[in-house]
Amino acid sequence: MPHSLGHLSSPRAISATRRDFLRGTIGALSMASMPRSLTAQTSLLRTAQKTILVTFGGGARDEETFAEEGQENIPNLLHTLLPQGTFFSQVINAGILGHYVATASIVTGSYERFDNFIAQAPPNPTLFEYYRKGLRRPATDTWVIAPSNGFQRIGSSSHKNFGPEYGAGVILPKRLLAAALHDNKATDGEALSHLLQDSYEMPEYQPLQSGMDRELHLDMLESSLRLSVQDFVQKARSLDSADELSIYITRQLMKQQAPSLMMLTLHDMDIAHSGSYSLYVDAIQRADRLCAELWNMVQTDPEYKDRTTLYIMPDFGRDADNDPAGNGFQHHRTGGAMARTTWMLALGPHLRQNTIVDHPIESIDLVPTIGSYLGFETASTGKVIRELL
Amino acid sequence: MTPDQLVASSFNGYPAAARRFAVEHLSLLQRLPLVVCPSFLQQIQNLDTSFPAEKESLRWQCDALQKLAPERYSALASPLAALSVSPSLQSLDWVQSPASFIPELTAYLWSSGQINQFRLGASALFASVPSREDTTHRLVFVMLGQGAQVESGKVLRKLSKQGVFFSSLKTATALQDIRQAIESHASKASAPYANWYVDGGVISDEIAGKLSNTTAVSYTGLSKLRERVLERMQGAVTLTSSSGGAEQIHTRLTNTSWRDVGASEITSDPVLQRFYTELFTESSGPQIFSTSFVQWTGRELIRRAQPQTLLLRYTPRQSHRDMREMFASATPSSFDPQGSFRDAEMGAYYNWIEMSRIAAPGKLTFMAWVENKPFAVIAGAGAPAGTICATPMSIAEALQNFG
Numbered sequence: 131m132p133h134s135l136g137h138l139s140s141p142r143a144i145s146a147t148r149r150d151f152l153r154g155t156i157g158a159l160s161m162a163s164m165p166r167s168l169t170a171q172t173s174l175l176r177t178a179q180k181t182i183l184v185t186f187g188g189g190a191r192d193e194e195t196f197a198e199e200g201q202e203n204i205p206n207l208l209h210t211l212l213p214q215g216t217f218f219s220q221v222i223n224a225g226i227l228g229h230y231v232a233t234a235s236i237v238t239g240s241y242e243r244f245d246n247f248i249a250q251a252p253p254n255p256t257l258f259e260y261y262r263k264g265l266r267r268p269a270t271d272t273w274v275i276a277p278s279n280g281f282q283r284i285g286s287s288s289h290k291n292f293g294p295e296y297g298a299g300v301i302l303p304k305r306l307l308a309a310a311l312h313d314n315k316a317t318d319g320e321a322l323s324h325l326l327q328d329s330y331e332m333p334e335y336q337p338l339q340s341g342m343d344r345e346l347h348l349d350m351l352e353s354s355l356r357l358s359v360q361d362f363v364q365k366a367r368s369l370d371s372a373d374e375l376s377i378y379i380t381r382q383l384m385k386q387q388a389p390s391l392m393m394l395t396l397h398d399m400d401i402a403h404s405g406s407y408s409l410y411v412d413a414i415q416r417a418d419r420l421c422a423e424l425w426n427m428v429q430t431d432p433e434y435k436d437r438t439t440l441y442i443m444p445d446f447g448r449d450a451d452n453d454p455a456g457n458g459f460q461h462h463r464t465g466g467a468m469a470r471t472t473w474m475l476a477l478g479p480h481l482r483q484n485t486i487v488d489h490p491i492e493s494i495d496l497v498p499t500i501g502s503y504l505g506f507e508t509a510s511t512g513k514v515i516r517e518l519l
Numbered sequence: 520m521t522p523d524q525l526v527a528s529s530f531n532g533y534p535a536a537a538r539r540f541a542v543e544h545l546s547l548l549q550r551l552p553l554v555v556c557p558s559f560l561q562q563i564q565n566l567d568t569s570f571p572a573e574k575e576s577l578r579w580q581c582d583a584l585q586k587l588a589p590e591r592y593s594a595l596a597s598p599l600a601a602l603s604v605s606p607s608l609q610s611l612d613w614v615q616s617p618a619s620f621i622p623e624l625t626a627y628l629w630s631s632g633q634i635n636q637f638r639l640g641a642s643a644l645f646a647s648v649p650s651r652e653d654t655t656h657r658l659v660f661v662m663l664g665q666g667a668q669v670e671s672g673k674v675l676r677k678l679s680k681q682g683v684f685f686s687s688l689k690t691a692t693a694l695q696d697i698r699q700a701i702e703s704h705a706s707k708a709s710a711p712y713a714n715w716y717v718d719g720g721v722i723s724d725e726i727a728g729k730l731s732n733t734t735a736v737s738y739t740g741l742s743k744l745r746e747r748v749l750e751r752m753q754g755a756v757t758l759t760s761s762s763g764g765a766e767q768i769h770t771r772l773t774n775t776s777w778r779d780v781g782a783s784e785i786t787s788d789p790v791l792q793r794f795y796t797e798l799f800t801e802s803s804g805p806q807i808f809s810t811s812f813v814q815w816t817g818r819e820l821i822r823r824a825q826p827q828t829l830l831l832r833y834t835p836r837q838s839h840r841d842m843r844e845m846f847a848s849a850t851p852s853s854f855d856p857q858g859s860f861r862d863a864e865m866g867a868y869y870n871w872i873e874m875s876r877i878a879a880p881g882k883l884t885f886m887a888w889v890e891n892k893p894f895a896v897i898a899g900a901g902a903p904a905g906t907i908c909a910t911p912m913s914i915a916e917a918l919q920n921f922g
Contacts, residue, residue: 199676226629243630401839405804405811408861409839451872455638457818458869460803465634 180438181500183257183393184424185236186417187445188229188277188400189462189469194414195444196473203414206422207442207475213484214425215440215477216517220490223446223470227462230280232445232493233395237284239497239510249280251288255509257497258298259286261391264506270354271390272298273383275376277397298391301350301383303375307366309347310359355382373398373413377420381427388433395445396420402448405460425477439478439503441496447472476518487517520609522556525549529614534567540578547585550592552599553609554624554637555644557617564617568793570712572825575651583648595647598640602633618773653879655827658704660697661870663833663863664889666856674894677868678887680905682898683921687911690891696914697888698726701828705732708827712790715826717816719809719834726830733828736816738809740785741795746849747780748772748799749806753846772800794823807845808836810859814866821873831870833863860889871898884922888914897921 186195194200196219201208225235228246235242238254258272274285282305286297351357369375373396380394399413421442428434449456450468462469474491480503494512501508503519525548530541541548541563548556562569562577569577584592608627613620628634671686705714709732716727718737727735738745752768775796777783782792798819804811810833817831836859837851867887874883881900888895895917898904902921912920 225632228629241632243632245626245630403803404808405802405814405866406808406836406839406858406862407865408855408858411861412858451869454876457815459865465629465638 178437179390179504180388180428180434181391181504182424182428182438182440183236183496184421184440184442185233185393185395185445186421186442187233187395188397189227189402189446189448190399190414190417190444190472191448191450191459191468192471192473193451194411194459200414203411204418206418210422211425211442211475211477215475215483216481216485216487218474218476218487218491218515218517220488221443221472221474221493222490223472223493225494227446227465227469229397229400229445230284233276233281234284236443236445236493236496237393238287239494239508239512241494241511247280249283251283251286251293253288255287255289255292256285256297257393257500257508258391259289259292259296260497260501260506260508261504262296262298263292264501265504267390269297269299270387272392273387273389274298274300274393274395275379275383276300276302276393276395277304277372277376281395298393299350299354301354301379303379304372306347306351306379307362307375309344310351310362310366312344313348314359314363354387355379356386357382371398371413371416373416373420377423380424384427384431384434388431394424402459403461405457407459410459436479439476439481441474441476443474443493443496444472445493446470481518485517491515520614521553522551523549525614532615533564537563537566540566540581544581544585547581550596552596552602553604553613554599554602554628555641557613557620557624560614561617561621565793568789570790570794570824571710572712573823576825579651580645580648584644587647591647595640595644598636599644602628602636602640603631605631622769622773654882655708655879656704656882656884657827657829657874657878658700659829659831659870659874659883659885660701661831661833661863661867661885661887662697662890663867663887664860664892665834666854667835667860667889668857669860669889669892669894671894674889674892675864675867675887675896677864678871678896678898679907681871682885682896682902682904683906683908683917685895685897685912685917686893686907686909688888688893688895688917689911689913690893691913693888693891693914694725696918697830698729699915700918701726701733701830702730705730705828708732710827712824713826714828715820715824716830716832717813717820718832719813719836720832723832726832734791736795738812738834741798742849743784744780744782744795745799745806748775749846749849751775751779752806775800794819807842808862809834810836810862810866813863814869817866817870818873821870821877825877829874831867833859833866835859836862884918886914886918886922 192200195204223232225232225241226243226246231242231244231246234252237256237258238252239257240254242252242254244250244253261267262272276284282300282302285300286292286294348359351359351362365378366375369378376394376396380392383389383392396417398416399410401413402410425440428438428440446462447469448459448462449464450466451458453464453466453468456464456466492512494510495515496512498508498510498512499515499518502514525545527542527545530538533541541560548559551559559581566574604624605627608623611620611623628637675684708714712734714733716722716730716733716735718735720737721739722735722737727733751771777792777796780796782796785795786792798812798816799806802815805815813831813833817829820826820829835854835856837845838853838855840852871885874885884897884899886895886897895914897917899922
């Protein structure tokens, strides 16, 4: 080899590089030197806690986020949110690097092995089912806001002891908008088509199958989100992307249902599959802005302020520039360290601020950690992350 | 079926040259683990329409593996042989249809949690193949940035770390300098498919007019192929409850041959017919974005044809639209020069990485120039990495000093 292209070949090296840049940027202190938030020392009822999990998806690499050259893309994560939270610099995803199956693995706490491209319920129980069954919470207390294709089954598992009876409500904003446009007989449906599209690898938004399907979505719009079709369509006209639509739905859900456990999956950045670096980076910058907007929503909503834990993590990375088996940022097909190693940022009243945790954790560790903190059992194969208790 | 059951007659359905090659290397093929054997067969099957450099590489690789001492080979192959392959996969006809088998195998390796072991095992096996002696000097030009607003401090940042960044280039003779450098270099490389010019728009007469011995290909020139591939993609994208759109697209494109898309209307050369077709059937992005086309074509040329002279010209891609619209219409309604410039900067960086893989040490001159602007980078043996040159000079002078 005429040039050395072998840097960042291991998760440890990736983490160390990310950590070094962050230390230089925010001057973060060590874990041991930081006091816990005073708020966390008060005895809060765990069931009164709110939990929001955001997947910074689909697929973001270090180079475009927390590595030196990527930091310009995430000013909000870096300068607004990170100082308020605990940052894990080495989150390993040892499973299948497909968006649906990887996200399902995060919410079941077990590496799922099913076909990424088939819409199916995960075989292992989800966080939502553990939570609702363990704490006897109502159906309206857990929600997932997700991109359309495949994700419609992520709210509950096919496990015989759990299932839809304990599952989360799943809102697919794009389907909701398609139903609303159909009902509204909107003449500008084409103008809003950019909010309906999926990624390059899932290009075709699945048309609603039936009138009943549309009715169900319209019913959800009015009963769960308290939105008229007209208002929803009107709002959609002001939005630029599917991720913005998801944040708008999240805001509406927080106002109307104030659920205690929510998951939001961002997905715009998967446009990277088209090979357009600029569109990929634009989507990362948008996701960065939307994460800050979400945290601001939490802080300004009395139902959520000072009682909400927000977890932000990519579902996985993307292939390394120097991996000959891939084509850099475009895909996540090689299974290399760069695609498997990501980060997590956790913010909440019980968590340390401005703190970096270096030791490796896995993406499946979050479910047992949330279970342990909120007080319900899980059968996850992940380990509890002690820094988050 | 497993590889140890292969016999000479297993390849009766292969084209003549492929059959000869397979029989010649039968003892190797019989010993290869099932997880890698079909990849070799796929390359062998396509020998008739492969570039000369591909044929040489495959022969070099197979000869080297065949000559490995049995103990050494066994040590390298055993981790791959230890990977489990399901009976249903084994029952597929991977000898006659390796191209259909490989995606199935890949999915299985992922779902069975064996992809990491496969990566490690395959890397170790191929690392045992010694490098070929290569004294070829390779020259690459990348032109990018048409119509974009460019700031000096933010241009070509990744490539600048690899060589000399020019901030005050004189551009009056730029095209002429590039053409002359290519012409001179290409004249020393008479082998077929050794010299290439790829354009994201239309072929520039100003550049190509005087280039003999160079294959020129453009996004516009391949538009018929592209439109036909897009038509096939459109027919496969609707997600159903039982199968995914992405897999359907992939399967449909994998099964698309140069005959299906009428590549013979573009060229009578069967090597190019297959190459041009696969630029659109084995990729994501070139079907809709010219920037992706140039990057991917450069990558595939470097990997397969191993050119000695290469000119890649990025042009503005269409503006981002709804994916369905872009699939439905090959004709763009507007262009995005600014986004295209950022795409091309990354594409040029990837082109440099790819070329660095195949070039012998000290035998690559790589230049990227922002069209009609005084900004460029030269990476190569004579260009100290991370250096800035603010002295006004022409491209010819820059190449003379740092190329």
